[in-house]
Amino acid sequence: MRLLLATLLLPLGACTATSGGTGTGGRTGDPGLSLETMRTVTRTLASDEFEGRAPGTAGEEKTLAYLAEQFAAAGLQPGNNGSWFQDVPLVEITPRDVSGLTFDTPQGALSLVYGADMVVTTNRVTPRIDVNDSDVVFVGYGINAPERGWNDYAGVDVRGKTVVILVNDPDWQTQSLEGPFGGRAMTYYGRWTYKYEEAARQGAAAALIVHQAEPASYGWNVVQSSWSGPQQVADAADGHMGETKANGWIQLDAARRLFAAAGQDFDRMAEAAKRPGFTAVPLERVAASVSFNNAVRRHASKNVIGILPGATRPDEYVLHTAHWDHLGRCEAAPDGDDICNGAIDNAVGTAALVALAEAHADAGAPARSLVFLAVTAEESGLLGSKYYGENPIYPLAQTVGGLNIDAPMMTAPARDVVVIGKGKSQLDAYLERALATQGRTASMEPTPEAGYYYRSDHFSLAKQGVPMLYVDSGADLIEGGTAAGEAAQADYTENRYHGPQDEYDPAWNWGGVMQDLALYYRIGRELADSDEWPNWVEGDEFRAIRDASRAGR
Template identity: 60%
Template sequence: MKRAIAFAGLAAGALALAGCDAMMGGGDAAAELDIPEVADGDISEATMIDITRELSSDAFGGRMPGTEGEELTVALLTERFAAAGLEPGNGDSWVQEVPLIEITGSNFAPLTITGGETALAFEYGSDWTGVTYREDAATQIANSEMVFVGYGVNAPERGWNDYEGVDVTGKTVVVLVNDPDWETEGLDGTFNGKAMTYYGRWSYKYEEAARQGAAAVLIVHDTEPASYPWSVVESSWGGPQAYAARGDNAPPMTTMNGWVQKEVAREILAAAGQDLDALTAAAKTEEFEAVELGLSASTSFQNSFRSFASQNVIGVLPGTEAPDEYVIHTAHWDHLGTCNPPAADGDDICNGAVDNATGTAALVALAEAHSKAGAPKRSLVFLAVTAEESGLLGAYYYASNPVFPLDQTVGGINMDAFLVAGASRDVTVVGPGKSQLDAFLEAALVADGRTATPNPNPEAGYYYRSDHFAFAKQGVPMLYVDGGEDLVEGGREAGAAVGAEYRENRYHGPKDEFDENWDWSGVMADLQLFYRLGRMMAMSESWPNWNDGDEFRGVRDESCASSDAGC
């Protein structure tokens, strides 16, 4: 769930460039790094329009991995990468195969809760949703004892364990979304205050519950800390779900992972004689102890399976002086296929025009511009990854099986969902202050005459929600910079309105469609910034690292220490 939603939480005003040093770790970092000046690139707006239009057309069926829409997408990208002057990125091939399994649930029984004065029954879709990661023809949760485990966090380095003193083996855990101090105004706290850590992500909560032996997980959906409405949960977890194929010695997993509406959770807890608000308040404290609810959960559904190989598409512009050093650009080409539920007019294709036909088109437009300018010193990699909507699967697969060694990858830029809102005075920096790449960003902003706004709602954890995160976990410094919020026409109020309209009416829905009347001026300005950033890194001799104390610094240092080349 991406930055387009972030417009809803507009907070601090845009920072003037002179005030960005503290936010982004500039100043001294810029003095230590080789950051060359770069001329403007010749970036084609026609390319952006044509590719976004085509990728988001009904003919591509919503670009679900493993469908005809994938075949059309891969064919289009390989053709356009070649025409842009790139070379195949995987030896003689333009693609990297990503083994996936698609699981489609059906015949969902109601979620029934027993043990209270009266049995409760909740309907799939409107009240709850659930999926399985297991390759079982039938999934059944039968009279599974329920335990409320607060935020479901086990973080020994932070002195926090919501599972302490309770055995949840075979049970259903009820978990709150985000992490305990998400409502903090500042960024100081056990879990970085207002800024979400990985402990706040739904993926972590499922992983930890599985490590604890739980049979099922029900995350309590709440729009503000989740940063997206229930409709996004319903559409994202409904229909076919793709997962990476599991090899030997795979980590444990639950039988079912699911969500419940907040008011459903309130009703369930009331049946146990508990109050959701009181338990939520208790869960924010270090003294919290898990609560056995004295209730049991039951549901069931059927599953069908399809094993297939999806594809990452990779093109490279080899460097002239250091071809074995790489700067990477990433964007995901996939979307959701069909939407569940469909729109009121019956339209059920999730076209994904903004998310992420725009970012995919940007890969081609930037490749064209760099090729026109001539290859830089270092190689430029353009990577269109699959299955982002299923959990960054294509990015994770590449990061675990890199075509170009990660210790020879200088850093990168991720592009995910350009909200076509017109020109802005600023850009939004997601995850500022993490790496020395911020110094490159500062220099590029100065050259473009724009300002930086820190992520307006860091509690949403956007840095952990897109493809760059897979590379960051492996130590590669990555920038995630989005379009601005201070629009030239209408300022922040207009930016908020555009974001709210997209979030409420189009995001992960059938109305995320191409519009011939879009104003591309803001997108093109952002692409100019990304062009300058990529070229600065590719013409530099520096190896930017994560800042001291960042969670990814140790991984990068270890990777570099074991390498005879690259960083």
């Protein structure tokens, strides 16, 4: 028996289920979105039985079987030529016997302890990594952006050297959104993925990012749990041998000690790196060494894909995405629990795919096809969605747009939603219409420096030109206002995010999640019954890609 959304949302106005209307599916308004489905699927996926849903483990096998079963029960058809799955070739690399990171300095050896002071891994598919006596260079934010007149590598040769890099962008402390890198809002240049990519292009042997909690938007505990243990990389013909040998993070205090041992002041140099014209600084007579073995295993993880074929235009597609994976077994909590269950991140979002599929199927097929894609390896760098974006089952030129659901917060209903990347695409208008039915508003990101736009699976599709909408839970709660919303987000980030404490809680307040689920349904339904092709706004970084893609249609 389903528990209906309507009873949760009555205080918010026009959010109850209705019937009638002229849409292809024979129904307008919100359907009976199932709270029971949300609870059951979330509780199951986040249970210890699924062992944290790491790709390439028994937890993945259980997750795949369960999601295929749930998609079928919801009324979907297999989405990949009769199969529920799309293979995603991955390589699992597990660093072992890490030596520690040692710096030979003018003041003697400085040794950083693996886990406590630093973490290190590699994308190279090789059984052994050795970085020996590698000269160390501070390259500021590690950005090479000719279109912005910025190059932290100008005038310095870092081939075979170890580069030390600051997290985020040079203007992240700006309170406005004005600046060479978008002010407070992070650009892709601020992401760790970019920094390692650029270091590799420059020929560095190793790349070390200095962890600072505010510009990173998470604590060292998140780095430690996310970067220790097995790591996933996309399989590649060259085994990623053109990349840096070692990628890692070091604690802020460790960076200060390192710079002091080289006769430099870290804080002063970090401040200098914010200004145009910064020149990279070699740390004189400092050399880095680290070594470790790798356990290497190739395997095919899987995206799970289901489709509700459209009634009149089945070759036009509306996409719904969420990642099913999490970290598996990770750094143990004080009580010995070493399973990172990933309840919020992202069992809830995956459950939303099932509940939405169920509701759309019950309402009847809209004009366009609805695709539900549960992707793998988001936690390893959006690898599953990246693979789909580069190897789409359904042509991206015929994909109207999509909705991404990642880590909805468990709070009471809110007066708003937070839009990640507000103003980037014409999908904002669809969101505004859906919000109007609930008497709610769209808010800008309160922490644009966190770079959330580049941290979830919508980004992989956006890079291919597909307009994607990603909204986060509201910050202005009906009970407690923004103070309560910010407190809930801070509590999750500090105490549960990427840790064993992210577990299912029977006492959760589902009001906010179900409120947002109604928005996803309305937007998806309108897109699927419309004949419009929303685009990125003029001047957006993805507009030209979309225009070129659609030109052939």
